[in-house]
Amino acid sequence: MGFKEINAEELQFNPFTKIGKEWMLITAGDEEKHNTMTASWGALGIMWGKNVATVYLRPQRYTKEFVDNGEKFTISFYGEEYRKALNICGSKSGRDCDKENEAGLTPYYTDGTTAFEEAEMIFVCRKLYSQPMGPEYFTEDWIDGKWYPQKDYHVMYMAAIEKVLVRE
Numbered sequence: 001m002g003f004k005e006i007n008a009e010e011l012q013f014n015p016f017t018k019i020g021k022e023w024m025l026i027t028a029g030d031e032e033k034h035n036t037m038t039a040s041w042g043a044l045g046i047m048w049g050k051n052v053a054t055v056y057l058r059p060q061r062y063t064k065e066f067v068d069n070g071e072k073f074t075i076s077f078y079g080e081e082y083r084k085a086l087n088i089c090g091s092k093s094g095r096d097c098d099k100e101n102e103a104g105l106t107p108y109y110t111d112g113t114t115a116f117e118e119a120e121m122i123f124v125c126r127k128l129y130s131q132p133m134g135p136e137y138f139t140e141d142w143i144d145g146k147w148y149p150q151k152d153y154h155v156m157y158m159a160a161i162e163k164v165l166v167r168e
């Protein structure tokens, strides 16, 4: 079973439920070493004339080291039968265990980065911009109090969606 490339313009889904309710894996690194984590915050849109994906990583995520060190990363989406796998990847750190193995995921190497064979859809992303968020930029006070009691502000990464792969 493989993947085929489609145009981003052919995509038909609701980004709010896809990201926010079904979740995704953010994966970076290569054959030698890679890491993945679950995310349910993110955005899809247009910037600098390109189709872009934006993701938000807290500084303590091991995956962040791989996203920072590489030119590319992937965002991948899964069927409901992988909810348990996504829960594992969202609650354990690759610093402490081989979580992709525990989650039953098989690495799929593509374009110098990594996703998983079990994915229904993969976005190969090339980083364009990253910026740490800071409390001085919130325009409503509740955000800092509710989401950052430990002051671990997300770093935002905006990336060009270079390739959209869907399961054949």
Ligand SMILES: Cc1cc2nc3c(=O)[nH]c(=O)nc-3n(C[C@H](O)[C@H](O)[C@H](O)COP(=O)(O)O)c2cc1C
Residues within 6 Å of the ligand: 023, 035, 036, 037, 038, 039, 040, 041, 042, 056, 057, 058, 060, 061, 062, 063, 064, 086, 087, 089, 090, 091, 092, 093, 094, 095
């Ligand atoms: C549903 C769900 C959504 C999550 N979304 C994010 C997110 O958008 N950004 C983030 O930094 N962490 C998010 N996390 C937390 C990371 O997935 C989690 O801390 C993970 O264990 C990090 O793994 P790592 O240290 O191997 O990178 C989410 C976790 C879950 C369960």
